[in-house]
Amino acid sequence: MENSSMFIISVYSENQVGLLSSISNIFSRRGINIESLTVFPSEFPGIHHFTFRAITTERAAQQVVGFIEKKVEVVRAFCFPDNATSAAEHGILQDYLKNRNQ
Amino acid sequence: MLKRLTGAEILLESLIAEGVDTVFGYPGGQIITVYDKLYGYTDRLRHILVRHEQGAIHAAQGYARATGRPGVVIVTSGPGATNVITGVADAMVDSTPVVVIAGQVGNAMLGTDAFQETDVVGMTGPIDKWTFQIRRPEEVAPAVAKAFHIASTGRPGPVVLDFTRDAQVGIGLFDEYQKCTHIRSYALPAPADEKAIEAAAELIDNAERPFVVFGQGIVLSHAEEQLKAFLKKGGIPAASTMLGLSALPSDFPYYVGMAGMHGNIASNLMTQQCDVLIAVGMRFSDRVTGKPNTYAPKAKIIHIDVDRTEIGKIIPVEVGILGDAAEVLERLTERIRFSFHDEWASLARRYDRVETEKVSEPETAPAEGPIHMGEVVARVAELSGREAIIVTDVGQNQLMGARYSRFAHSRSFISSGGLGTMGFGLPAAIGAKTGAPEREVCLFVGDGGIQMTLQELGTIMQEGTPVKIVLLNNNWLGNVRQWQELFYGERYSQTHLLNPDYSLIAKAYGIRYRCVEDRAELEDALREMLSSKEAYFLDAHVCEMGMVYPMVPGGRRLDEILLNKEEWYRDGK
Incomplete structure (x- = not known):
């Protein structure tokens, strides 16, 4: 069995009613508790930023991220061990939006 | 040209602009405006009136699987919407493009437990590819465009449009329809690495x-x-x-x-x-x-x-x-x-010889005794010249249909795979025939599954859909019974069925019917069925204790294969 530890799952999405509920379903369907949750407008116009903290395995966390990204309104999702910083996200998202924002 | 239309009309115009010519549906209180407008569109949109909303979505799935184009479903709010849920989940796991348009109460009534109000967005979100609530008429055309784009691209799947009454009856401006080709947060498959x-x-x-x-x-x-x-x-x-x-x-x-x-x-x-x-x-x-x-x-x-x-x-x-x-x-x-x-x-030929001798030959060409399920499927494959679209329900009929059908063309096998939805077969066959009228459509269904959506015989009657129904009738929920026989000590808990007289049922719906109990009659009956220009109900009374082999029991390795009740086959032994 893989060890469980705290992960931050960080999600950037369009502003869409009901999206939080369908994202949190992806956790609950796998029996993963959400330890904390914040939602706020990101530094990118029109894009919301969710951060979830959850105790799970690396494999499950990656899978959750994959399924979250499959949601049509989700722009990108990332997962980090709780101790990492999110500076990397900013750069990746900036590039991504530059390419897709035409 | 800029036109002032109701949201309901914009919906119908948008569907036509997406190339839709057939929709499957059932009217009701919160979708009545769409049905009212549909009255003036019958020359361009064919509406197949089903008998239960589950029938509509499975028919749309059959249509999509036979044609490759998204199937379209129109239902009302509340129970209309909840009745399509099984089909939405089925289409999701089987990657079938379906667009569901469900009526919804007016905006002011949302969240008040209004009559026939239910949380469609909340319920379908976890089991579909995309859900969207349309609250204003000007949102209709872009929502339909996105729905078709999302349903049919990437890994296809079902989308649900929750269409509030305000959006249906309100007036919006409709200009030239714009297809959706780009969604910022939804990337199409890129060239592989x-x-x-x-x-x-x-x-x-x-x-x-x-x-x-x-x-x-x-x-x-x-x-x-x-x-x-x-x-x-x-x-x-x-x-x-x-x-x-x-x-x-x-x-x-x-x-x-x-x-x-x-x-x-x-x-x-x-x-x-x-x-x-x-x-x-x-x-x-x-x-x-x-x-x-x-x-x-x-x-x-x-x-x-x-x-x-x-x-x-x-x-x-x-x-x-x-x-x-x-x-x-x-x-x-x-x-x-x-x-x-x-x-x-x-090596394949070597293994095939074993399978033919031990399993396929006894199943498809038994010398005596009752008719076998595999025998019926194999005769259909021969007599239809591999040209038919084979639709199955779920259970032994499905496994036999999959094992012994033979195909010459793609899109010729339609079955509920991932969700395993009993009751899928009959409406899916109606949808497949509607989408591909030039092809023979033959359904294999069990006596359990057919009764889950039996009411769709009414759709066949009203629409004159010439599907060929082969009922593999063994008076059991055969696949569960097989598991009970093999793994649960022959304790046949709640799997025996007392069946109705299907001849009377077929007669009630005006569908040609023939019952076959003797092997000698089987080929003649199948020929009659396949040459029939109208729908045909063939009630094949098959071996009650029929089993589907070979079988890798659940949770085993693929090389641990049961050839029959006693005999295991493990790589050449």
Whole structure:
């Protein structure tokens, strides 16, 4: 069995009613508790930023991220061990939006 | 030209602009405006009135699977919407493009427990590809455009539009319809990674016993010819998942049969022996893999799929290639060397001989006793010249239909795979025939499943849909009974059915009917059925204790195969 530890799952999405509920379903369907949750407008116009903290395995966390990204309104999702910083996200998202924002 | 139209009219105009000519549906209080407007569109939109909303969505699924175009469903709010839920979940797991338009109460009533109000967005979100609530008439056309784009691109799936009354009756401006081609947060499949293709080609070139397992992804990506070219150049034998059936013609030289629990011995044993397994457009369902950590133990695995979450989800892979099957196979074919693996590929014939002798021959050509299920399916395959679209329900009828049908064309096998929805068959056959009227559509269904959506015989009656229904009638919920016989000490708990007189039921719906109990009559009855220009209900009374073999019992390795109740087959023994 893989060890469980705290992960931050960080999600950037369009502003869409009901999206939080369908994202949190992806956790609950796998029996993963959400330890904390914040939602706020990101530094990118029109894009919301969710951060979830959850105790799970690396494999499950990656899978959750994959399924979250499959949601049509989700722009990108990332997962980090709780101790990492999110500076990397900013750069990746900036590039991504530059390419897709035409 | 700018027109002032109600949201309901904008919906119908948008559907027509998307190329829709047929919708499946059922009216009701909160969709009545759409039905009112539909009255003036009957020359351009054919509406098939079903008898239950579940019938509408399964029919739309059958239509989509037969044609490749999204099936469209229109239902009312509340129970209308909840009745399509099973079909939405079914279409999701089987990657079927379906657009559901469900009525909803007025905006001011949302969240008040109004009559026939239910939280459609909340309920369908976890089981569909996209859900959207349309609250204003000007949102209608863009929502429909997005719905069709999302349903039919990437890995296809169902979308649900929750269409509030305000959006239906309100007036909006409608100009030229704009198809959706770009959604910022939804990326279409990109060309596959060159490095991954290179790595895969190298593995394939160095393989001694390469093996392909393909799924419905081949059909969805129109990759049939690319798959053939790939197999020919690499000299690689290939097995199909149940949903991949008919993507290759049954007599294609490299084709070794169906994989999985009730698949062909050759495909399962070769999976366990191959040294490189190339999985294309399939998702390693537990019905295909058996116990996952014993699957293909000698193989390095290459997985080609358009859905990122499928790669590595069940089976760890050596090389994952994210991309569209047709594009990836074409590029892989260019890269690999011409190869022959004749000795390896000929193993299939050896295993086939065992299967024919031990299982298929006794099932399809028994000398005496009651009619067997496999026998009926095999005769249909012969008499229809492999031309028919075969639709099945779920259970033994499905497994027999999958095992003994033979195909010449793609999109010829329609069945509920991932969700295993009993009651799918009859409405799906109606939808398939509606979408492909030029083709023969033959349904195999059990006496359990047909009664789950039996009311759709009324749809056949009213629409005159000439589907051929073959009821494999054994008075049991046969597949569960088979498990009870094999694994639950023959304790037949709640699996015996007292059936109605189907001749009276068929008569009530004005459908031609014939009952067959004797083998001597079977061929004549099937000929009569297949030559009938109208719907036909063939009630085949089959062996009550019929079993589907071979079988890899759940949670076992693929090389632990039951040939019959006593006999196991483990690689040549």
